[in-house]
Amino acid sequence: MSLKGKTVIVVTGIFVMVTLGILAMFDVISQAYPTIVLNEDEINEIKIINQDRSITISDKEKKQNLFTLFKEIKLDEKLASDQVPSGWTYNVYFFDEKGEAFDLVFVGENVRYKGDWYKIDQCIIIDLHNYFDIYIN
Incomplete structure (x- = not known):
């Protein structure tokens, strides 16, 4: 595998981890401060x-x-x-x-x-x- 391919895999992995971290943070915040739900x-x-x-x-x-x-x-x-x-x-x-x-x-x-x-x-x-x-x- 070339250096370019390895770089793409590493960057993609970092992006996925950061995205999952942000989503987890919003989930924690939304659970910490529930809101009123109206249909x-x-x-x-x-x-x-x-x-x-x-x-x-x-x-x-x-x-x-x-x-x-x-x-x-x-x-x-x-x-x-x-x-x-x-x-x-x-x-x-x-x-x-x-x-x-x-x-x-x-x-x-x-x-x-x-x-x-x-x-x-x-x-x-x-x-x-x-x-x-x-x-x-």
């Missing part, structure tokens, strides 16, 4: 409740804005079961075509997702508050 095609309506006010969203564009916001949420730290947060609350209900719902509950810098509480970035709560104020009026 947008199955959600017909979203209802947001804040204290005594609520809005119902069925418009596709408005729903898409919310989906974009929720996809940005990184579930930073899972709270212990005895650390139920208190504070200003937003309940977000997602209804499918059968009218069945699941929800996200936002309290302070936390969200309840699939029955567990997680600490999240405060900016998400601010964005949700701004979204709510825009569409409630």
Whole structure:
């Protein structure tokens, strides 16, 4: 085998190892910070409740804005079961075509997702508050 052939094999091997390393790193990161998973095609309506006010969203564009916001949420730290947060609350209900719902509950810098509480970035709560104020009026 020529020197050129050996060089190609070595370079290809290095490229494959680096690529696998990068993919493994992204997998570790995605497991370290899980995200909220929503099946947008199955959600017909979203209802947001804040204290005594609520809005119902069925418009596709408005729903898409919310989906974009929720996809940005990184579930930073899972709270212990005895650390139920208190504070200003937003309940977000997602209804499918059968009218069945699941929800996200936002309290302070936390969200309840699939029955567990997680600490999240405060900016998400601010964005949700701004979204709510825009569409409630």
